[in-house]
Amino acid sequence: MMRVDYFLVMAALLFSIGCVGVLVRRNIIVVLMSIELMLNAVNLTFVAFSHELRSMTGHVFALFVITVAACEAAVGLAIVLALFRRRQTTDVDDVSLLRW
Amino acid sequence: MNPLTARLLLEATIKIALLFFVNLTAVAYMTLVERRVCAWIQDRSGPNRVGPFGLLQPLADGIKFIFKEAITPPQAHKALYLLAPVIIFVPAMAAFSVIPIGPPLMILGRAVPLQIADVDSGLLVILGLSSLGVYGIALAGWSSNNKYSLMGGLRSSAQLISYELAMGFAVVGVLMSAGSLRLNDVVERQMQHGWNILWQFPGFLVFLTAAFAETNRLPFDLPEAESELVAGYHTEYSGMRFSMFYMAEYLNMITASALVTTLYFGGYHVPGLAALDLNPTLAALIQVGAFLAKVAFFLFVYVWVRWTLPRFRYDQLMNLGWKVLLPIAVAHVLWVAFIILMGWA
Amino acid sequence: MTLLSGLVIVVMAVALLRALMPSRPILSAVAGGPAAIVLLALYWRDLLGMDFWAGAVGFVAILSALLVVLHPNPMVSVLFLILNLLCVALFYIMLHAHLLAALQVIVYAGAIMVLFVFVIMLLNLKSEEGLRLGRGRQRWPAHLLGVGFAGILFWVLRHRTDQAFADSPRWLEGFGTARDMGTLLFTDFVFATEIASVLLVAAMVGAVILAKRRLD
Numbered sequence: 001m002m003r004v005d006y007f008l009v010m011a012a013l014l015f016s017i018g019c020v021g022v023l024v025r026r027n028i029i030v031v032l033m034s035i036e037l038m039l040n041a042v043n044l045t046f047v048a049f050s051h052e053l054r055s056m057t058g059h060v061f062a063l064f065v066i067t068v069a070a071c072e073a074a075v076g077l078a079i080v081l082a083l084f085r086r087r088q089t090t091d092v093d094d095v096s097l098l099r100w
Numbered sequence: 101m102n103p104l105t106a107r108l109l110l111e112a113t114i115k116i117a118l119l120f121f122v123n124l125t126a127v128a129y130m131t132l133v134e135r136r137v138c139a140w141i142q143d144r145s146g147p148n149r150v151g152p153f154g155l156l157q158p159l160a161d162g163i164k165f166i167f168k169e170a171i172t173p174p175q176a177h178k179a180l181y182l183l184a185p186v187i188i189f190v191p192a193m194a195a196f197s198v199i200p201i202g203p204p205l206m207i208l209g210r211a212v213p214l215q216i217a218d219v220d221s222g223l224l225v226i227l228g229l230s231s232l233g234v235y236g237i238a239l240a241g242w243s244s245n246n247k248y249s250l251m252g253g254l255r256s257s258a259q260l261i262s263y264e265l266a267m268g269f270a271v272v273g274v275l276m277s278a279g280s281l282r283l284n285d286v287v288e289r290q291m292q293h294g295w296n297i298l299w300q301f302p303g304f305l306v307f308l309t310a311a312f313a314e315t316n317r318l319p320f321d322l323p324e325a326e327s328e329l330v331a332g333y334h335t336e337y338s339g340m341r342f343s344m345f346y347m348a349e350y351l352n353m354i355t356a357s358a359l360v361t362t363l364y365f366g367g368y369h370v371p372g373l374a375a376l377d378l379n380p381t382l383a384a385l386i387q388v389g390a391f392l393a394k395v396a397f398f399l400f401v402y403v404w405v406r407w408t409l410p411r412f413r414y415d416q417l418m419n420l421g422w423k424v425l426l427p428i429a430v431a432h433v434l435w436v437a438f439i440i441l442m443g444w445a
Numbered sequence: 446m447t448l449l450s451g452l453v454i455v456v457m458a459v460a461l462l463r464a465l466m467p468s469r470p471i472l473s474a475v476a477g478g479p480a481a482i483v484l485l486a487l488y489w490r491d492l493l494g495m496d497f498w499a500g501a502v503g504f505v506a507i508l509s510a511l512l513v514v515l516h517p518n519p520m521v522s523v524l525f526l527i528l529n530l531l532c533v534a535l536f537y538i539m540l541h542a543h544l545l546a547a548l549q550v551i552v553y554a555g556a557i558m559v560l561f562v563f564v565i566m567l568l569n570l571k572s573e574e575g576l577r578l579g580r581g582r583q584r585w586p587a588h589l590l591g592v593g594f595a596g597i598l599f600w601v602l603r604h605r606t607d608q609a610f611a612d613s614p615r616w617l618e619g620f621g622t623a624r625d626m627g628t629l630l631f632t633d634f635v636f637a638t639e640i641a642s643v644l645l646v647a648a649m650v651g652a653v654i655l656a657k658r659r660l661d
Binding site for chain 3: 005006007008009010012013014015016017018019020021023024025026027029030032033034036037040043044047048050051054056057059060062063064066067068069070071072073074075077078079080081082084085090
């Protein structure tokens with residue numbers, strides 16, 4: 001018998017995998033992809049609860065999360081392109097001019 | 101398993117098998133049609149030696165492809181290189197599963213819908229599958245380890261996503277008029293209120309142009325331009341793998357033609373057939389024939405345009421997609437909304 | 446022993462055999478293939494229920510998420526992320542969120558990921574040789590943090606009672622369709638919708654300016 005908990009557990013696992021990806025990988029593109037994983041997990045939680053509470057507000061929120069993810073991916077990738085043109089690298093550890 | 105489920109599974113299996121068979125045969129004979137029509141436009145006769153009227157030419161071409169050597173470029177990423185034709189082929193075939201070919205037929209006591217999947221969001225399924233088909237081209241360009249393929253892949257992906265937007269807006273016009281995302285509802289509305297082409301002509305033009313761009317056909321075929329980029333994203337593919345790309349292009353053409361007929365030309369509707377009051381099975385078969393005739397007409401238009409118009413340059417192409425088609429499509433949505441609000445639809 | 450757990454064990458055994466004996470790739474196929482077929486023949490009734498497919502899609506989702514984070518080649522990571530997004534779209538269909546599933550495929554997997562593919566192709570990013578996840582001091586704290594975070598999330602869920610998956614058709618009529626979503630978007634959430642459109646325009650302008658070669 002399938003329960004809503006199953007989807008919440010899945011979302012929790014996806015979120016933690018994305019979290020580890022953001023902290024551990026050095027390639028900027030993979031870091032952005034892990035952020036997308038986390039946003040996805042949050043969406044899944046929204047939709048699961050929306051099914052349990054029988055309200056479509058969760059779906060509307062998930063739609064806005066997808067919109068924000070699109071904007072953030074576009075701007076983030078534009079920044080990556082500009083950065084690559086200046087520093088010729090996509091390694092996060094190499095763009096540390098502001099480090100103290 | 102209760103008998104109804106078993107029967108549904110059997111029907112679905114038969115429909116899918118028929119879809120595969122008919123589509124692949126149509127793709128094979130489209131190559132012959134292309135060469136013959138091209139020849140007529142150029143005032144010569146095309147292949148007519150192999151079999152009567154050249155009808156066995158696709159068979160000869162198929163055998164040739166199977167026997168050709170499949171050369172793999174040395175530094176190519178093997179997994180992605182082999183996956184790319186599959187990613188192009190599968191959405192092209194799967195998008196046909198939501199298109200209704202005819203009205204429900206009474207077979208052995210049950211009204212069988214002539215559609216593999218009658219989902220509530222058929223239009224969105226089509227848009228989604230065409231979005232996924234972009235990856236095949238991008239991956240083919242990337243994994244070939246060849247600068248011409250990379251450029252071709254980049255150009256083609258950019259072209260595809262640009263024209264997807266205009267196509268989506270044209271589809272919104274149809275969606276507003278039908279009030280539902282199901283393709284059956286779209287066809288039924290056209291059966292009752294007249295074909296969409298009559299009052300959504302700008303949307304039809306936008307959709308047709310976008311469909312040409314989505315299938316990478318001339319005048320939008322710069323990504324595979326033979327004279328410029330060697331062969332664009334499928335430079336490094338040979339033998340059976342190249343034939344997968346070739347087949348996927350024709351499959352996309354067939355799906356796009358079927359979509360244009362379903363969305364704008366009434367799908368399987370034959371005006372005036374209901375008044376004749378025929379046997380229902382005969383009427384259904386006539387309507388299936390009408391659908392196939394309309395799809396064939398649009399395939400002919402595809403080939404006709406290809407051998408008539410010159411190719412767009414890449415910046416002209418992007419200009420057309422973003423600065424011309426998108427504003428026309430948005431204005432078209434306003435126009436459709438105005439007509440529906442006034443109650444003239 | 447259900448079909449799902451059996452197939453998962455077979456897949457893991459095949460992967461283990463491939464990893465331990467890379468010079469004999471056919472051995473793992475010979476071992477795994479007949480085992481999978483026998484399992485399918487014995488437990489084919491499981492295929493008709495929803496539990497098997499939910500579990501299978503979940504397995505593929507978690508596996509692809511792990512491979513996104515672990516694989517050295519960024520293009521392959523993008524492909525696994527697309528697979529993950531498609532699995533989550535299947536989850537949405539199971540939760541009766543049909544419009545969101547379609548939008549996930551069209552917008553997220555079909556447009557946002559294409560952006561990632563473009564950037565990787567433009568920058569010509571190759572596989573990272575000698576990928577060591579993280580560098581030096583940050584590595585183990587990051588892994589610990591991930592595990593700890595998952596632990597916290599599971600601990601939060603521990604008191605939830607056994608909510609059965611309600612499939613009663615009465616309240617499901619029109620749930621998750623475009624009509625209901627559109628009604629909500631233009632009545633209760635109209636302000637957020639308008640702000641989202643402004644946000645999209647701002648993001649478009651920003652992306653174009655940031656990626657320009659020379660600001661002239």
